[in-house]
Amino acid sequence: MPTSTITDTPRQPGGPLSHGPQVDDPMWGLLLATWDLSLESAGRAANTRRIYLHAGRLFVAWLLALPDEPGSDTVDAHGRPVLPRPAGPEDITRQHVEGFLVAFRTTPTPRCPNGPGQAYVNQIYRALQQWMGHLLDEEDIDRSPMERIKAPKIDQTIKPELTDDHVKALLATCKAIKTGHAKLDKRARYVAARDQALIRVFLDLGARRAEVAGMTLPDVDLHLRTIKVTGKGGRDRLPGIGQTTALALAKYQRLRAEKQAAASAAYWLDENGRKPLTHSGLGQLIERRGQLIGRPGTHWHEFRRKLADDWLDNGGDRGALMVHAGWTSHEMVERYGAAGKRRRARNAHARLGLADRF
Structure with missing residues (x-):
């Protein structure tokens, strides 16, 4: 077997996982x-490929950290016998996959001190399921080691709501503070305009991060007030935006035109205007704005839930919401509108006052 190394911090077999090795x-x-x-030849989206490959690398890193021939008394961090390192994909067993999922679920990170959330663990499981299916198609394995492993459960929990006051506070942080230094003031004005436009796009579209990060200049039509976005499976849609969002985008585009990377097709540029804003940079931007209002952990996904809640709260059509948000099933409307659904039920109960008549 060829020698192997992982360009990450060494760890004990069965111990904490490294991230992105x-x-x-x-x-x-x-x-x-x-x-x-x-995946690329099948037309899978770049973000899907990134998620899948990340899961594959994590799994391989965990496998390669296992000993070739563990002793009978060698146990992992959870007190279970350590499995031998597989020489190739044909040697991967159900126990390897289950051991990895347990290690992944219980590995603390700076953002998740109690380990990754259930949805993330489920995502990793499904990504590995896809890889095992590929290995089966390529005849690298005769049988998938995951065929009898159940998907990790996702509990229906009540998530904190992004309120109107939170949104107003986030937008209020997007104001340039004059310092008297011309160069710094110009940069601050550009960053404030970009961040305000970005928050308003998330608020208006309720779009996925990859959809917003993948926007190009030709995708934005300020006259018709539409933005072309490419969703999962390469499906394009043309949701509308409000007048306030259109004005914010127009201001950003004026300031963007002065930047070094103005000729780039990518719509969103970094703080210096020298290169496109990355997927992770976009997420970090939203989180930083959340920290400024005393709400750490603010996430772009919350705008997607807020769109669903606000749409339904105001009597919007569910079918139209599906088209606008790029959903293909009513289940997604129910999932993203769950928090508002409970609130709407309480309001309906209070309005009807059924028990008050006795």
Whole structure:
């Protein structure tokens, strides 16, 4: 078996997982690269490929940290016997996958001190399921080690709501503070305009991060007040935006035109205007604005839930909401409108006062 290393912090077998490791092992690296090529040829979105490959790298890193021949008394961080390192994909067992999922679920991170959330663990599981299916199609394995492993559950929890007051506070942070230094003031004005436009786009579209990050200049029509976005499965849609959002985008575009990367097709540029804003940079931007209003952990996904809640609270049509948000099933409307659904039920109960007549 070829020697292998992971360009990340070493760890004990069965211990905490590293995040986003690069696989230097030639065999495993080639297997992952082949999978990525297959995903690309199938037209899978770049963000989907990124999620899948990230899960694959985490799994391989965990496998390569296992000993070749563990002793009979060798146990992992959870007191279970340590499994031997598989020589190739055909040696991956159900126990390997389950051991990895347990390790992943219980690994603390700076953002998640109690380990990743259930939805993230479920996402990793489904990504690995796709990889095992690919290995099966390529005849690298005879049987998927995951065929009898149940998907990690996702409890229906009540998530904190992004309120109107929160949104107003976030927008209020997007104001440039004059310092008297011309260069710094110009940069601050650009950043404030960009962030305000970005927050308003999330608020108006309720779009996915990848959809907003993938916007290009030709996608935005300020005259018709529409933005072309490409959703999951490469499906394009043309949701409308409000007048206030259109004005915010117009201001951002005026200031963007003065930047070094103005000729870039990417719509959103970094704080210096020298290169496109990345997916992660976009998420970090929203989180930083949340910290400024004393609400750490503010996430772009909350705008998607807020759109669904506000739409339904104001009597909007569910079918139209599905088209606007890029959903293909009514289940998604129910899921994203869950918080507002409870509130609407309480309001309806109070209005009807059924028990008050006795």
